[in-house]
Amino acid sequence: MNCAILTKEYFIATNYEQIIRKGIINMGTLQYAILGLLSRKDMTGYDMSKEFETTLSGFWNAKHSQIYPELKTLTEQSLIEYHLEISGTVLEKKVYSITAAGREQLTQWENNFNKLKPIAKDEFRLQLFFSDCVSPEHRIELLKNRLAQHEERLQQLRERKPEFQNLIAPPLDEEEFNDYLVYLGGIMREEEKCDWLTKCISLCEDRKKKN
Amino acid sequence: MNCAILTKEYFIATNYEQIIRKGIINMGTLQYAILGLLSRKDMTGYDMSKEFETTLSGFWNAKHSQIYPELKTLTEQSLIEYHLEISGTVLEKKVYSITAAGREQLTQWENNFNKLKPIAKDEFRLQLFFSDCVSPEHRIELLKNRLAQHEERLQQLRERKPEFQNLIAPPLDEEEFNDYLVYLGGIMREEEKCDWLTKCISLCEDRKKKN
DNA sequence: GGCTACATGTAAGCGGTTACATGATTTA
DNA sequence: TAAATCATGTAACCGCTTACATGTAGCC
Numbered sequence: 001m002n003c004a005i006l007t008k009e010y011f012i013a014t015n016y017e018q019i020i021r022k023g024i025i026n027m028g029t030l031q032y033a034i035l036g037l038l039s040r041k042d043m044t045g046y047d048m049s050k051e052f053e054t055t056l057s058g059f060w061n062a063k064h065s066q067i068y069p070e071l072k073t074l075t076e077q078s079l080i081e082y083h084l085e086i087s088g089t090v091l092e093k094k095v096y097s098i099t100a101a102g103r104e105q106l107t108q109w110e111n112n113f114n115k116l117k118p119i120a121k122d123e124f125r126l127q128l129f130f131s132d133c134v135s136p137e138h139r140i141e142l143l144k145n146r147l148a149q150h151e152e153r154l155q156q157l158r159e160r161k162p163e164f165q166n167l168i169a170p171p172l173d174e175e176e177f178n179d180y181l182v183y184l185g186g187i188m189r190e191e192e193k194c195d196w197l198t199k200c201i202s203l204c205e206d207r208k209k210k211n
Numbered sequence: 212m213n214c215a216i217l218t219k220e221y222f223i224a225t226n227y228e229q230i231i232r233k234g235i236i237n238m239g240t241l242q243y244a245i246l247g248l249l250s251r252k253d254m255t256g257y258d259m260s261k262e263f264e265t266t267l268s269g270f271w272n273a274k275h276s277q278i279y280p281e282l283k284t285l286t287e288q289s290l291i292e293y294h295l296e297i298s299g300t301v302l303e304k305k306v307y308s309i310t311a312a313g314r315e316q317l318t319q320w321e322n323n324f325n326k327l328k329p330i331a332k333d334e335f336r337l338q339l340f341f342s343d344c345v346s347p348e349h350r351i352e353l354l355k356n357r358l359a360q361h362e363e364r365l366q367q368l369r370e371r372k373p374e375f376q377n378l379i380a381p382p383l384d385e386e387e388f389n390d391y392l393v394y395l396g397g398i399m400r401e402e403e404k405c406d407w408l409t410k411c412i413s414l415c416e417d418r419k420k421k422n
Numbered sequence: 423g424g425c426t427a428c429a430t431g432t433a434a435g436c437g438g439t440t441a442c443a444t445g446a447t448t449t450a
Numbered sequence: 451t452a453a454a455t456c457a458t459g460t461a462a463c464c465g466c467t468t469a470c471a472t473g474t475a476g477c478c
Binding site: 276298302303305 | 460
């Protein structure tokens, strides 16, 4: 967020669409992730960091050192607010909730047809691309190692499957349905990686025979 | 690279393995991408930025503003070197080449079994995960829009296929073979995305009927 | 009493993008 | 001769990570 511009124009803009359209509030993906979490239930910054480590870990994350400053910014923008709660006798915690403006902001983002990122960086493909500087045997080892790692991850994902049982049957929970679609994306991506690596290994071995 | 440490210990370390092991030279992926490019042929920083835009665009990229400072650093580390060439009458260009030390460094990286990144951030999956704040109809629109974009990208990739014709037959060019494996990874990833999105759309429509 | 989890922050640094800045060469 | 491309750099900023820093609460 550009604070210089904010101080000048923030109070002139009369509604949030204006603020966004004018680029006065610069929303990044993390901000929407936080709004999304708060749209489901109130929580503290600490709770959010736990959510990133568990529920969202397959497709987004953030450390507490990034979360806390963002919470401050979002509060200043009145997209979220908090009240203090006491744990035990003295420990204060800030329990955040989403405001009407925050919910509007989240909905606008959900309504966006975002463009595909022009590139997805992939260090392994880079390594493979330049692997003519090692032996064909080692290239096979690289591929096999990678395959083993993806197979392990796939296995871990598959163990989560029983969570999604009553999905097609009523009560047709919307949140759980979305979770399932995203989960399916994770499974299919890992399966594809395994397929690709298996195919690569097989091509390498065919090639070795012909030499 | 931490220059404070460099000045203290650089000249004590007698070989490059030591330097790396001691963490005196901090190599990032971009450095290896540059070494990889130079291992194939000599080129200028400008040439590299063109390579990132074309050949490597599927899995890595870098702008010239990042490339030029890196070239300076790598030159200081003696992993690459350059000579000046004159274009026209006065325009100097720096033609870089990889040194023996640079080639050794690249080979060491190629020999690494790198661990899978713990997370691949995916903004679309985040959007889908929180899409219970828009209508089921809009969720289908989001998915269809995404599908169209992946189909277009897949189409563009498939048009490149004729480049890889003589791959299985001799002369068994190593570089071209690696290019093909990486290309295949791109194709398969896009196919998987299309499959997933198609499956999601179908699940959404089934669900609508049951309501 | 000691360990783990809860809870909230700040500072330094890195990789990367966008914008600023300059000038020569080639091609239509 | 104008526009596109070639060619090399710097500055400001952003998102994110790692490390620094502090203290409470609950459990064994």
